[in-house]
Amino acid sequence: MPLKLLKYGLARDYPVTGDIPATPDLRKSYDVVIIGGGGHGLACAFYLSKYHGITNVAILEKGYLAGGNTARNTTTIRSNYITPEGIAFYKEGVELYGEMSQELDFNVMFSQRGQLTLAHSETTMRSFHLRAEMGKHMGTRLEVVDQKQVQELCPHLNMDYGGALEILGGLWHEDGGTARHDAVAWGYAAQASRRGVEIHQRTEVESINVNGGRVQSVTTNRGEIACGQVMIACGGANYEVAMKAGVRLPIRCYPLQAMVTQPIKPWLHTLVSSVSLHTYLVQSSRGELVIGGGSDPYQSYSTRSTLDMKEHLAQGAVHMFPFLQNMRLLRQWAGTTDMTPDYSPIMGASPLDNLWLDCGWGTWGFKATPVAGKYMAQTIANGKVPDILRPFGMDRFTSFELLNEMGATAASH
Amino acid sequence: MKILTCPMNGPRNITEFQYLGPFRAMPDPDDASDTDWAQYLFRAENSRGPVVEWWRHTPSNYVFLAERHLGTGDVIRTFDPSEGRPS
Numbered sequence: 169m170p171l172k173l174l175k176y177g178l179a180r181d182y183p184v185t186g187d188i189p190a191t192p193d194l195r196k197s198y199d200v201v202i203i204g205g206g207g208h209g210l211a212c213a214f215y216l217s218k219y220h221g222i223t224n225v226a227i228l229e230k231g232y233l234a235g236g237n238t239a240r241n242t243t244t245i246r247s248n249y250i251t252p253e254g255i256a257f258y259k260e261g262v263e264l265y266g267e268m269s270q271e272l273d274f275n276v277m278f279s280q281r282g283q284l285t286l287a288h289s290e291t292t293m294r295s296f297h298l299r300a301e302m303g304k305h306m307g308t309r310l311e312v313v314d315q316k317q318v319q320e321l322c323p324h325l326n327m328d329y330g331g332a333l334e335i336l337g338g339l340w341h342e343d344g345g346t347a348r349h350d351a352v353a354w355g356y357a358a359q360a361s362r363r364g365v366e367i368h369q370r371t372e373v374e375s376i377n378v379n380g381g382r383v384q385s386v387t388t389n390r391g392e393i394a395c396g397q398v399m400i401a402c403g404g405a406n407y408e409v410a411m412k413a414g415v416r417l418p419i420r421c422y423p424l425q426a427m428v429t430q431p432i433k434p435w436l437h438t439l440v441s442s443v444s445l446h447t448y449l450v451q452s453s454r455g456e457l458v459i460g461g462g463s464d465p466y467q468s469y470s471t472r473s474t475l476d477m478k479e480h481l482a483q484g485a486v487h488m489f490p491f492l493q494n495m496r497l498l499r500q501w502a503g504t505t506d507m508t509p510d511y512s513p514i515m516g517a518s519p520l521d522n523l524w525l526d527c528g529w530g531t532w533g534f535k536a537t538p539v540a541g542k543y544m545a546q547t548i549a550n551g552k553v554p555d556i557l558r559p560f561g562m563d564r565f566t567s568f569e570l571l572n573e574m575g576a577t578a579a580s581h
Numbered sequence: 582m583k584i585l586t587c588p589m590n591g592p593r594n595i596t597e598f599q600y601l602g603p604f605r606a607m608p609d610p611d612d613a614s615d616t617d618w619a620q621y622l623f624r625a626e627n628s629r630g631p632v633v634e635w636w637r638h639t640p641s642n643y644v645f646l647a648e649r650h651l652g653t654g655d656v657i658r659t660f661d662p663s664e665g666r667p668s
């Protein structure tokens with residue numbers, strides 16, 4: 169074995185297998201056109217090709233593969249939501265992460281280490297009890313823990329702060345975890361392209377041509393394509409892309425910022441977040457501390473960081489773990505998040521016959537990458553929205569059947 | 582730190598202000614259809630251009646209107662609601 173490896177390593181010409189083929193020429197038409205090559209678009213293409221035998225699929229990505237919010241997110245995977253519809257959906261999402269590396273034959277480094285959310289007030293504790301009961305009822309692992317249990321779960325936490333920010337207890341979500349975001353996208357891309365799906369990078373949809381209540385074609389910077397079915401999964405650009413088809417989504421865009429520190433030895437073995445401090449931390453498998461928090465306070469398309477938000481995140485992190493005060497930041501960034509009025513996504517039908525929506529993923533869509541892909545593929549293949557997606561339809565904003573996840577999403581992950 | 586010019590208090594750090602969301606003309610609640618009312622509640626002002634929105638200067642609790650560009654982030658003007666509301 170070592171000899172063979174050495175021989176392979178020193179060989180002059182050994183086969184290099186790329187996981188994702190180079191962008192091919194555009195064909196004139198495709199059965200399915202997916203606009204947006206982030207995790208969601210790629211997952212949908214994977215499910216279409218593997219489980220529905222639909223391989224005449226083009227993914228159109230204006231930049232590079234998964235360079236949108238998939239590249240920017242802080243990779244919190246959890247199902248501790250509050251509405252029964254939301255919990256059922258995200259729960260399946262977490263379960264699919266459990267089998268993803270096997271399914272994709274690609275190590276996505278899923279680490280189900282549990283998520284601890286801290287309460288600094290009785291009010292928060294009360295809302296945690298409600299969430300825990302809902303979670304248990306729906307079959308997720310979720311319980312309210314007291315100060316002593318918080319300390320056991322995360323011994324490095326500063327429990328002596330006192331005052332209004334004393335830690336009173338927490339919400340322990342054993343199902344919570346994290347995965348490597350790039351690997352998730354690349355795994356889906358590799359598997360989908362192996363089955364014939366075409367991934368077109370640097371291909372921007374400039375207009376969507378509608379006639380007779382259907383999308384007839386899309387015009388890109390590389391030419392026009394006729395399409396059977398179309399799905400929009402454009403992250404922060406969902407509102408603008410849907411507008412090209414004349415569909416006005418109830419979405420407003422807010423920047424969301426995050427940052428990572430220099431890598432250090434593994435010490436933080438859970439995901440930790442605080443509702444009152446609007447800060448959460450996770451240690452990546454490289455040892456970097458990924459720190460995220462609440463959205464910017466006002467609407468904007470800017471993806472620039474602001475000093476006050478970064479200071480706020482640093483403050484929150486040091487508050488929880490004072491020994492982090494000398495850490496250096498390695499990188500910081502922001503993404504444009506497509507926020508809906510009720511903090512739930514918009515999936516399923518649009519006012520046009522063959523246009524499908526996988527939008528409104530705001531600050532919470534990475535965890536849903538596999539489950540949204542699975543059911544959006546089913547939707548497109550059958551031309552019918554499956555029951556699990558029905559509550560997330562765009563029509564809920566005219567029938568006043570909102571799915572309020574604001575409380576369960578307040579810390580934006 | 583960004584500066585926002587309050588019509589009453591002059592230029593201030595933007596952290597002194599609270600963003601209260603886009604200005605929307607309210608339809609008559611007695612006459613409006615459910616669809617119009619839903620539009621009023623959930624319609625999004627989200628184009629990459631200028632929008633008019635409500636802001637509040639927190640220390641003085643003064644509420645005013647600002648026209649801001651969502652793409653560039655530039656504040657175009659700020660004004661008191663008595664100076665006329667957009668239709």
Ligand SMILES: Cc1cc2nc3c(=O)[nH]c(=O)nc-3n(C[C@H](O)[C@H](O)[C@H](O)COP(=O)(O)OP(=O)(O)OC[C@H]3O[C@@H](n4cnc5c(N)ncnc54)[C@H](O)[C@@H]3O)c2cc1C
Pocket residue numbers: 203204205206207208209228229230231232233234235236237238239240241242243244245371372373374401402403404405409424425426460502503504505526529530531532533534535536580581
């Ligand atoms: C800082 C930050 C932290 C986050 N943290 C978490 C978290 O911890 N957990 C979680 O679950 N979620 C989190 N999210 C949200 C999550 O990142 C997104 O909801 C999710 O990645 C959306 O995936 P997507 O594939 O739909 O969109 P994206 O990954 O944004 O992909 C959309 C793609 O569409 C392309 N596109 C846009 N316009 C066009 C066009 N006209 N033509 C062709 N292509 C186009 C874009 O270039 C982009 O690559 C976070 C987001 C941010 C910004």
